[in-house]
Amino acid sequence: MPATSRPTSKDVAHEAGVSQSTVSLVLGGKWSGRISPATAASVREAAERLGYRPNQAARNLRLGTTRTVLLMVPTLTAPFFGPVHTGAVRVAARHGFGVVAYVWPDDAARPAGSPFAAPREAIDGILASSMEVEALAEFRGTPAVMLDSDPSGPVPTVGFGVADGMRSLAAHLVALGHRRIGHVAAAVDQWTFRARADALAAVTARAGGTLTRAACAIEVGAAREAAARLLAHPDRPTALVCDDDLLAAGAYKAARALGLDVPSDLSVTGFDDVLLATALEPELTTVRLPAEDLGARGMEALLELLDGGRPARRVLRGQLVVRGSTAPPARTAR
Numbered sequence: 001m002p003a004t005s006r007p008t009s010k011d012v013a014h015e016a017g018v019s020q021s022t023v024s025l026v027l028g029g030k031w032s033g034r035i036s037p038a039t040a041a042s043v044r045e046a047a048e049r050l051g052y053r054p055n056q057a058a059r060n061l062r063l064g065t066t067r068t069v070l071l072m073v074p075t076l077t078a079p080f081f082g083p084v085h086t087g088a089v090r091v092a093a094r095h096g097f098g099v100v101a102y103v104w105p106d107d108a109a110r111p112a113g114s115p116f117a118a119p120r121e122a123i124d125g126i127l128a129s130s131m132e133v134e135a136l137a138e139f140r141g142t143p144a145v146m147l148d149s150d151p152s153g154p155v156p157t158v159g160f161g162v163a164d165g166m167r168s169l170a171a172h173l174v175a176l177g178h179r180r181i182g183h184v185a186a187a188v189d190q191w192t193f194r195a196r197a198d199a200l201a202a203v204t205a206r207a208g209g210t211l212t213r214a215a216c217a218i219e220v221g222a223a224r225e226a227a228a229r230l231l232a233h234p235d236r237p238t239a240l241v242c243d244d245d246l247l248a249a250g251a252y253k254a255a256r257a258l259g260l261d262v263p264s265d266l267s268v269t270g271f272d273d274v275l276l277a278t279a280l281e282p283e284l285t286t287v288r289l290p291a292e293d294l295g296a297r298g299m300e301a302l303l304e305l306l307d308g309g310r311p312a313r314r315v316l317r318g319q320l321v322v323r324g325s326t327a328p329p330a331r332t333a334r
Helices: 009-016 020-027 037-050 056-063 081-094 133-139 162-176 191-206 220-231 245-257 291-306
Strands: 068-073 098-103 125-129 144-147 157-160 180-186 210-216 239-242 267-269 286-288 314-316 319-321
Touching (some): 020 037, 068 291, 125 133, 133 144, 157 162, 157 291, 162 267, 162 319, 220 239
Parallel strands (some): 125 144, 144 157, 239 267
């Protein structure tokens, strides 16, 4: 074998003194019960000495698979989706799969395009986070699992108990004495935000409170403007509930621009518990969503689906994290 050429399975077979079919069985993990442990060890040692690595592309072609998963997310800049990707990649790597991240269109009403010329040939499955199942129309027939999406659809889901998380957050504010609550809502028509809004409205109504809402893009400047609109009401809210920790940062800015102290004059809450939550001052009361677990459990469900299984719906619980941004309303505001 020339020094510059890549070793082949034929070279490994010659080095170990066995047939190429034996090399394939051993390196493919299918030798048990058919080849002696000593022979298997000899083949592995020969491959190690030669620096042989199987041609994964050729193997995938023979098996009719690419061992590639498409992870579709709304954005790559929001801090929430980095851990989702990390969790998905961690599980995929253990099973010899790669993950390609792809941002789906801002317009959730239209189907998402594909980064591949022939999507059905380029990927084995899809993890789609925080979107509607209709956006997968171009990928019809490709196995898919939805993350943090409507669990009533036809596709297996792994999601968060966002309604329970919002109920616990709202109950915390009610227990502190808040009855005038403002909702800085994400202006995104997605199941996860609809579920949060419904849960907040239900808890507020049961407590005999009033709820005002201002919707905005998930961006600090837009959230500052939305919060300012809510705080301009004659009977301003004593607490602002934000759909996202980033929106809470905008609410902080609006409060300070009006000379309001958080939390003495105004309580503020977020959702997600990304790193920003503890960078704010005071630190933010929020609902912790295990984003990395979402990616990991979602990948496990997709691999089960690819293996012919029928993954059950999985729900990951959120956790209320109480920090310094919430307190009883000021006496003059009650």
